[in-house]
Amino acid sequence: MPRTNRPGAPAAVDLTRFLPMFFQETEDHLATMEGYLLRLDLRSPDLEALNSIFRAAHSVKGNSTIFGATRLADVMHRIETILDHIRKEELQPTHNVISLLLEACDTVREELRCLKDAADADPTALQAMYERLTQLAQSDAAPPATLHEAAAPATRRSARFRIEVHLPEGKDITALPLAELYAELGTLGRVEDVQASGGASSAPALSLFLLTPERQQVVRAKLVSLLGTHNVRVERQDARPRPALPAGTALPARATSTGSAAYGLFPQEHSSIGPYDRSVGSVTQTGVLDSSALGRRSMDHDPSGSASGRRATDRGYFDRSSIRVDVAKVDRLLNLVGELVIAQSMLTEATQRSGAGQDAGLRDSVAYVGRQTRDLQEAVMGIRLLPLDFLFSRMPRLVRDLAHKLGKDVELVMHGGDAELDKELIEKLGDPLMHLVRNSLDHGIELPALREAAGKSRRGSIQLRAVHQGGGILVEVEDDGAGFDREKILRKAEERGLRVHPGMSDEEVWQFVFAPGFTTAEEVSDVSGRGVGMDVVKRNIGALSGHVDVRSSRGGGTTIAMRLPLTLAILDGMIVEIGGESFIVPLSFISEAFLPQPGQIKSITSGPQVVQVRESYVPLLDLEPLLHIRREAARPQAGIAIVVEADGRRAALAVERLLGQQQVVIKSLEANYRRIPGIAGATVLGNGRVALILDVNALMRAGLAPMKGVETLEALQG
Amino acid sequence: MHNRVLNAARAHMVAAPTREFLAFQLGDEDYAIDILKVQEIRVFGAVTKLPGAPDYIRGVINLRGLIAPVIDLRIKFGFKEAVYGPFTVVIVLNVHERLVAVVADAVVDVVALTDDEIRPPPEFATSVNVEYVTGLATKAEHMLILLDIEKLISSQELGIFDVEAAV
Numbered sequence: 103m104p105r106t107n108r109p110g111a112p113a114a115v116d117l118t119r120f121l122p123m124f125f126q127e128t129e130d131h132l133a134t135m136e137g138y139l140l141r142l143d144l145r146s147p148d149l150e151a152l153n154s155i156f157r158a159a160h161s162v163k164g165n166s167t168i169f170g171a172t173r174l175a176d177v178m179h180r181i182e183t184i185l186d187h188i189r190k191e192e193l194q195p196t197h198n199v200i201s202l203l204l205e206a207c208d209t210v211r212e213e214l215r216c217l218k219d220a221a222d223a224d225p226t227a228l229q230a231m232y233e234r235l236t237q238l239a240q241s242d243a244a245p246p247a248t249l250h251e252a253a254a255p256a257t258r259r260s261a262r263f264r265i266e267v268h269l270p271e272g273k274d275i276t277a278l279p280l281a282e283l284y285a286e287l288g289t290l291g292r293v294e295d296v297q298a299s300g301g302a303s304s305a306p307a308l309s310l311f312l313l314t315p316e317r318q319q320v321v322r323a324k325l326v327s328l329l330g331t332h333n334v335r336v337e338r339q340d341a342r343p344r345p346a347l348p349a350g351t352a353l354p355a356r357a358t359s360t361g362s363a364a365y366g367l368f369p370q371e372h373s374s375i376g377p378y379d380r381s382v383g384s385v386t387q388t389g390v391l392d393s394s395a396l397g398r399r400s401m402d403h404d405p406s407g408s409a410s411g412r413r414a415t416d417r418g419y420f421d422r423s424s425i426r427v428d429v430a431k432v433d434r435l436l437n438l439v440g441e442l443v444i445a446q447s448m449l450t451e452a453t454q455r456s457g458a459g460q461d462a463g464l465r466d467s468v469a470y471v472g473r474q475t476r477d478l479q480e481a482v483m484g485i486r487l488l489p490l491d492f493l494f495s496r497m498p499r500l501v502r503d504l505a506h507k508l509g510k511d512v513e514l515v516m517h518g519g520d521a522e523l524d525k526e527l528i529e530k531l532g533d534p535l536m537h538l539v540r541n542s543l544d545h546g547i548e549l550p551a552l553r554e555a556a557g558k559s560r561r562g563s564i565q566l567r568a569v570h571q572g573g574g575i576l577v578e579v580e581d582d583g584a585g586f587d588r589e590k591i592l593r594k595a596e597e598r599g600l601r602v603h604p605g606m607s608d609e610e611v612w613q614f615v616f617a618p619g620f621t622t623a624e625e626v627s628d629v630s631g632r633g634v635g636m637d638v639v640k641r642n643i644g645a646l647s648g649h650v651d652v653r654s655s656r657g658g659g660t661t662i663a664m665r666l667p668l669t670l671a672i673l674d675g676m677i678v679e680i681g682g683e684s685f686i687v688p689l690s691f692i693s694e695a696f697l698p699q700p701g702q703i704k705s706i707t708s709g710p711q712v713v714q715v716r717e718s719y720v721p722l723l724d725l726e727p728l729l730h731i732r733r734e735a736a737r738p739q740a741g742i743a744i745v746v747e748a749d750g751r752r753a754a755l756a757v758e759r760l761l762g763q764q765q766v767v768i769k770s771l772e773a774n775y776r777r778i779p780g781i782a783g784a785t786v787l788g789n790g791r792v793a794l795i796l797d798v799n800a801l802m803r804a805g806l807a808p809m810k811g812v813e814t815l816e817a818l819q820g
Numbered sequence: 821m822h823n824r825v826l827n828a829a830r831a832h833m834v835a836a837p838t839r840e841f842l843a844f845q846l847g848d849e850d851y852a853i854d855i856l857k858v859q860e861i862r863v864f865g866a867v868t869k870l871p872g873a874p875d876y877i878r879g880v881i882n883l884r885g886l887i888a889p890v891i892d893l894r895i896k897f898g899f900k901e902a903v904y905g906p907f908t909v910v911i912v913l914n915v916h917e918r919l920v921a922v923v924a925d926a927v928v929d930v931v932a933l934t935d936d937e938i939r940p941p942p943e944f945a946t947s948v949n950v951e952y953v954t955g956l957a958t959k960a961e962h963m964l965i966l967l968d969i970e971k972l973i974s975s976q977e978l979g980i981f982d983v984e985a986a987v
Contacts, residue, residue, distance in 0.1 A: 437885040444882075683869055729871035774918045775880065775889040776981055778870060786882045792868040 124169050125218050126426065131158040132207050133495060139203055140498040144195050152189045153289055156182060160288070162210070173228050174213055180235035181206055187239065202238060204499065206231050260291060260315045261338055265325065268333035269307040286324055290314045311339070429525065432485050436671060439475075439482045440767045440786065446475045447788040483669060488528050490568045490577070491519035493535055497566060500536060504543050511550050511561045512543060518568035523575055524669035530646055531577070531666070534639040538579040538662050539564060541635060546583030546660055556657060558582065574648075574690070575668055580661040586612060586654040594620065612652040616640040644748075644799070646670065647690050673768060675795065677761040677787070678744065681731035684793040686766055686785060687755065691746040691798040695760060698743045713743050713754045720745060722754045723805040725796075729780055748799045753806060755796075764788075768795065780804065838932040843964055844911060844924035847899045850962050851924075852931060853969040857913050861927055864908040874979070881921060883912060888919040889980055896978070897949050915973045920980060922969070931959050938966060 138155045142148070163178035181203060187193035209231040215221075265287075287293050291314025314321060322336045453468050494516045505512040523531070547553075547562035554560055565580040588611055595602050595614040602614075614620055618637040639662075640650050648666035667673060667690060675686035676695070694715075702714045703722060712719040722743065725731070743754040766785035771778060771794075782797035841852035867879035867890050876896035880887050890910055894902040902923075910921040938955040952972040957964045974981060 441885045731869075731871060769885070769887050771880070771887055774887060774920060775870075776979070778872065780871060784868075784880065784887045786885065786887075790882055791866050792880045792882050792887055794868065794870070 121169065123426070124165050125214060128162050128165060128214055129211070131162045132211055134158040136204060136207055136499055137495055139200050139207075140502060142195060142200060144197065144200070147188060147195055149189065152185060156185045156189065157288055159185060171213075171217060173225075173232075174210055177206060177210060177228060177232050177235065180232060180239055183239040184235060193238075199238065202234060204503075206235060260313045261318075263312045263314065263318065263321055264335075264337040264339050265310050265312055265321070266335040266337075267308040267325075267329060268335070282328055283325075286328055287312055290316050290321060290324065427485075429486070432482070433671075435482050435485070436767070439479045443475055443479055444786055444788060444790050446472055448790060451789075483671060484522075486525050486669065486671065487522035488525050489520050489522050490528070490575075492528055493532055494519040494566055494568075496532070496536070497539055500539060501543060501564060504540065505547075508543065509549060510543065510547050512547055513561050513563045514566070515563060516566040519566075521568040521570055521575055522668070523666070524671060526670050527646055527666060527668075530642060531664075534642045534664070535566075535577065535579070537635050537639055539566070542579055542581035542583065542660065546581035546585075548584050570668075571665070575666050577664045577666065578661055580659065582659040585656045585658050585660050586615070586652075587656065591615065608654070609652075612654060615652070616650070647673070647688060649690075671768060672765055673795070674763070675766045675785075676744070676763050677793065678742075678755075678757040679759040679761055680725050680729065680757050682758075683731070684761060684787065684791070685757075686764075686793050686795040687744060687746070687757075688782075688795065688798065689763065691748055693745045693747050693752070695742055695744045697741075715745055715752075715754070718752075720752050720754045721806060722756055723801060724756055725801070728801055728805055746798050746802070748802050751802060751806060753802050755798075755801070766793075766795070838934045840930055840932050841964070841966065842911065843928040843931050843959070844909075845926045845928060846894050846897065846924060847901075850928060850964050852933075852957070852964045852966050853911075853913075855930060857915060857969055859912045859914045859919065861909050861911050862921075864904055864910050864923060876978075877980070878923065881910070883919055883921075886919060888912065888921050890921045890923060891973070891978070891980065892923040893972075894923065894925075913969060913973060915970050916981075918981065920973050922973075929959075931957075931964065933957050933959075933964075933966075941966075 135155050135158045138151045138158075142151055142155075159178050159181045163175045163182065166172070166174035166178060184193065184199070184203065188195045188199070193199065209227055213228055216224075284293065287310075291312055294311040294313065312321060318336055318338055322334065325334045325336065450468055450472060453464060458464055497516070498514055501512055501514045542564050547564070548556070548558075550560040553562060563582050565578070567576075567578040567580065569576050588608065591611055591614050592602050592604075592606075595611075595617070598617070598620065600614060600617060615636045616639075620636065643650050643664050643666065646666055647670075648664055651663040651665070652660065653663070654660040673686075674689040676689055676692060678685050678687055696715075698713050703711055704714070704719070705711045711722040711724075713722045714720075741756060741758040742760055744757060744760075745752060745754050764787075766787075768783045769785055771781065771784050778794075780797050780801050782795045782800075784792050784794050787793050840855040842855045842858050843850055843852045845851075865881065867881055869879040870877060870889070873879070876892050878890040878892050880889050892902055904923075905925075907926045909924050909927055911924055911927070912919055912921045938957050941950065941953040941955055944950050952968050952975070953965055954968045955966040957966060972978065
């Protein structure tokens with residue numbers, strides 16, 4: 103990647119390549135803030151939680167400053183001020199205060215989105231938010247003399263410590279655990295005037311000031327425990343010194359070569375290269391977002407001030423326990439491991455065939471390689487898995503806002519958020535899940551008064567549950583609301599011209615809610631009720647080869663259960679033989695397989711056949727014409743019937759033989775060829791040969807629905 | 821083989837205004853295609869049939885985890901017989917960032933041709949396949965038929981790619 107050095111920014115690193123990371127990290131920090139804000143106990147806020155929110159806000163502020171998004175930084179600064187007031191018990195965190203902070207997160211997020219898309223942000227939104235936050239920040243007793251003064255716990259009887267960290271010969275500042283250090287100091291008090299010497303032997307590698315109410319020993323003990331044998335000096339100071347930094351002072355950001363010039367990443371040239379240009383104080387003076395007056399007001403006041411400390415601090419919050427990797431790289435790895443598995447099974451086969459399998463040593467080695475290869479495959483597949491918390495964590499906010507809006511009192515309980523699922527599935531599950539929660543809130547949970555009248559607690563409950571089950575995962579959304587109204591659904595279904603009869607079972611009646619455009623809501627709200635919901639949920643889940651089930655009882659609530667595979671990259675399949683070729687039938691569709699007795703297969707009007715499965719007759723799909731496979735004369739009739747279920751319908755597939763069950767890696771046919779009707783993809787079997795995966799949904803639609811005018815698979819295409 | 825072919829190609833790119841072609845046999849005819857489109861050459865092995873595919877698409881093979889279609893141009897061009905023997909190979913082509921394997925009776929050689937050596941193709945009104953012939957050349961007393969393999973493979977007529985994908 104080419105580096106571009108800006109004029110006036112000697113040795114500056116091109117930060118544009120860190121932009122994606124900035125956006126991602128800021129997103130994460132905002133999510134953290136939201137999470138803690140939502141869980142905050144309003145009566146006695148947990149100090150640790152407040153600190154976490156504070157740290158996240160602080161990181162966003164610092165990062166924004168580095169990337170020249172100073173208006174964001176100002177808003178974050180205001181948030182910090184408010185948090186600090188709460189922390190010092192000068193401000194009561196009421197519902198409204200939390201709401202404002204949450205809203206501020208939204209505003210920041212929106213601003214970020216605009217920056218990311220290089221779209222024009224609405225400057226008034228950020229400005230308005232800034233003003234609202236300012237108002238709140240100033241409405242209490244705290245004296246907000248200057249902006250950074252207000253943010254710091256300086257008004258307490260805090261002492262000022264000068265902290266110096268010396269490094270052994272030959273080490274530079276990158277050897278320090280800066281992230282932990284700043285985090286630790288952040289919990290103690292306020293960090294100021296961070297300076298790094300870049301490893302010149304006599305000067306301290308790092309020096310900073312800490313404003314804290316803690317005692318000297320405490321501060322020292324913390325530092326020593328963190329920095330180990332490093333030479334740490336802690337001095338108590340009383341005056342407040344520090345002129346502007348001398349030009350050329352390196353920042354302790356990450357490496358000393360980072361340089362000190364500001365990075366105005368969002369397009370606008372350096373407008374003010376003043377006397378502080380090379381000092382850390384000028385950080386806020388560049389960047390397009392600086393055009394508003396706020397930027398100046400906040401930081402220019404004290405050029406030697408805490409901007410440097412903050413900035414350094416924020417670079418420290420780097421989640422070292424994880425890395426971000428392009429999914430394409432993971433998929434390539436998965437592909438290679440898949441090939442390795444094949445190569446390994448070929449090796450095993452060859453050893454057995456050649457008679458070398460008699461050699462016990464060799465046999466053991468081959469078996470060992472086999473086990474390791476499979477473990478490797480599992481581990482690589484595991485990379486793509488993410489915990490469901492990624493989705494669950496969005497829900498508290500949704501529930502909170504929506505419940506408030508609807509005047510309902512709802513408690514959200516979540517279990518099993520640590521269950522892991524493929525990244526792609528997580529992404530695609532987001533909308534359906536959100537929709538179901540919204541539905542439960544809007545249609546399920548009753549108003550508090552109604553609940554009371556029905557003898558229930560005023561507070562409704564929505565439960566999100568995830569649990570591993572078999573080879574898949576079960577995600578449930580349960581509410582203790584009104585439940586489905588059978589009569590109403592039947593009435594609506596009849597109005598919409600759907601086939602109903604009073605003898606239908608509840609399960610059958612509930613299926614109507616999945617009909618396109620179906621709604622029982624009397625009026626359309628902006629929450630739900632437009633009838634574009636449950637059918638989409640069902641379709642989306644179906645597209646992920648999952649199933650949706652409904653349980654509901656009048657007055658007792660509704661549970662929607664979604665069963666999904668763990669990943670879309672692999673599936674459990676039954677290898678079957680049709681017309682001499684191997685095909686894979688996804689196991690998730692198969693309910694049973696059996697050898698039909700001659701009397702069990704019957705034809706209707708001497709054409710289509712049905713097979714008797716216990717009490718019912720299931721249509722028998724002859725796959726050979728559907729898949730254009732030439733029928734060979736010697737082939738035995740029917741062979742084995744595999745009963746499959748899709749879209750609530752059943753059919754039996756006639757196959758010649760079952761060859762076994764196997765977990766297969768799904769490969770795309772379209773990558774180098776075209777889509778084939780009735781085929782969902784391909785895979786490579788243990789012998790290195792390609793086998794096609796049947797698209798059971800499409801085959802059933804093609805084979806079962808001639809009345810809709812869809813007679814062939816080709817007709818479904820396009 | 822892949823490397824040898826590519827190195828030869830690179831060496832010539834600087835040396836002379838010649839282009840390099842991979843010559844291969846289909847039945848009794850010798851064809852030549854742009855070497856830069858060739859990714860590798862492998863022995864013809866097990867092919868998995870594709871439902872509903874035209875007969876000249878033999879099926880798909882596994883190319884180190886990627887699934888690529890196998891085209892038999894002998895069938896497409898209407899040869900009398902298409903036999904698969906020990907010398908039968910598949911030439912794996914990289915066309916518009918897609919992998920497509922083409923069956924050949926044998927690979928003959930890598931030939932370098934200057935523009936002067938390439939004669940214009942004959943103009944027949946009837947045969948569609950001639951459309952993809954860009955020229956004729958003579959090497960070692962054999963006639964080489966130069967094919968625009970990229971155009972042929974991505975043609976709608978062959979129908980290997982979905983229409984929107986075949987640019």
